[in-house]
Amino acid sequence: MDQSYEKQSSAFYAVIALLVLMSMGPVILMFVNSFKLDVDIISGAGGLIFLPTIQNYETALCDVLWYEPDHINFCSLKFGGAFVNSLIIALVSTILTLVIGSMAAYALVRFRFFGRDTASITTLMVRMVPPAVLLVPVFGLWNNEFCLDRDSFIGGAIRETFGGRGDVCLAGTHSGIILIYVAMNLPFVIWILQSFIVQVPRSLEEAARVDGAGPFQVFFKVILPLIKPGLAAAAIFTFRIAWNEYLLASALSDRDTKTVPILIVNNMSEFNVEWGVIMATGMLLAIPPIIFTLLASRQIITGMTAGAVKG
């Protein structure tokens, strides 16, 4: 940038330094503490001067480490498995939401069709539904109604290959959690992508159509490449929700499909909190969103303003 910057007084910079400290402080504190032993955290000795240890991370990741750390007798925390679950659920639901959401946004922006207004208003209205409201019905439906009968062909095949008892239900599977995340994020993604698709000049689509491209080719080869910034923003927001969500995941997951937030909450509610290990798990959960923020802060801000300012 070649614009000139205004000189500011030193009081102004002091305010900025204070703000940065306030917004980053808790994160840095957690980062530092995750490298301390519990003894050091509780005694409070040293402050920033201490011997860093990766023992907490070893405890947290004990089920995926290739060696056995000396200080662990029994690997109780299955963090590695939960991390993989979180990753699968967040990635798959993000990709599905983006593909499905961008298609719907395109239809809502570019076509006039019967039911368009209803679809558009419904999308806007369900955006405000909180996860807590979905808890009761989703729990009931996923356990009782969205099931394949054990005696049916597909259900029987699944039971034979994967074992287990009873009917084959969505609850307790990755797909069950993914389905509700996709549904929850769709309204937001559709809303945000509309404002990006509107900006694509119609003439480009018409040119492609004259050249003989079908509607799906126009969409995937002309529209999608042009709204990459919007897709990036939408992807980050979707991933953030799917990665961080606790309530619905805790209702729908079973022993093998636990995600990281569930693991952290379960370990927090115990009476004797192991601060070091908890901080390490928290740090591991926070790292992917932090990386995204550092890499794509511009897209995040564009997405936020596109969502709210243009309303």
Place this chain on the structure above:
Amino acid sequence: MADALTSDPTLRRKPKRAPAWINRATPYMFMAPAVIIMAMALIYPLGYMIWGSFRAWDPTQTIGEAEFIGIKNYITLWNDPNFRESLGVTLKFAFFCVTIEMVIGVGLALLLDRNIRGMSVLRTMFILPMMIAPVVVGLMWRYMYHPSVGTFNRFLEKVGLPKVDWLGSHSLTSVIIADVWQWTPFIFILSLAALQSLPKSALEASRIDGATAWQQVVYIKLPLMMPVLIVTGLLRLIDSFKVLEVILVLTQGGPGLSTEILALRISRTATEFRELGVAAAMSNYLLMILMFLTIAMFAFNKLREIRAAWTRMAAEDDI
């Protein structure tokens, strides 16, 4: 872009236009996946919940087996002092969070709307708290609020002030502080964007007329930003009813019911007390509040559009 298309052989092979029925079916094909998923996993569950809220329903029954009891759940809840307290806590929490966040966020935006080096780095650092999982935010603040090892009480001790029982007697304040920490940046970023898109001419004109910086803020910047601010505030208000994890990790709703917001109470009613019908009715109350807020936001936006059209027409008449 166009070159890339014409040079693609798969596209050039069929110069014929698509038949009419395909054109007519196109929007439906694009909409279908989204409609199916949203109908299956949002609309249907919502209907299911409304249906279930009229029943005495516990987790061992399917919804068909549960007894139909009319609006009894709603009446029970309305007369339940615990529910009322929980509702009061929710409203208090939402009100204070949004008010404090708006004041600080807009204030900071007005203060930092200057041409300074490293603004983008600053913004990146400010949006970091929003991206971190609520569970982790709760965890960080629970540590800082800890009565003996926590950062705040250690600091107070060092300075020689008495310790504060953060998560005990001041639990609601502490929970609000954590939420303000996480979400003020949201307001800040949006109001900064609104500020930077204000028409330069109005500000120039006021400066020529000799307005002070304070007068500019009160008479020009704030009124011009107001539409965006109202929408931002409403968005934040709607979101503040969704907060759950931070409070769950910090206080689990306690002590007593002092921080038990509705979302938390719904989840406890469903999982601990095993009264799905009551939980569904409670969800419906919450949904009604949010529906009201959402409609208010739409109405406001529509009003804004109509007024903009009016002013445009009036301006054209003048010419």
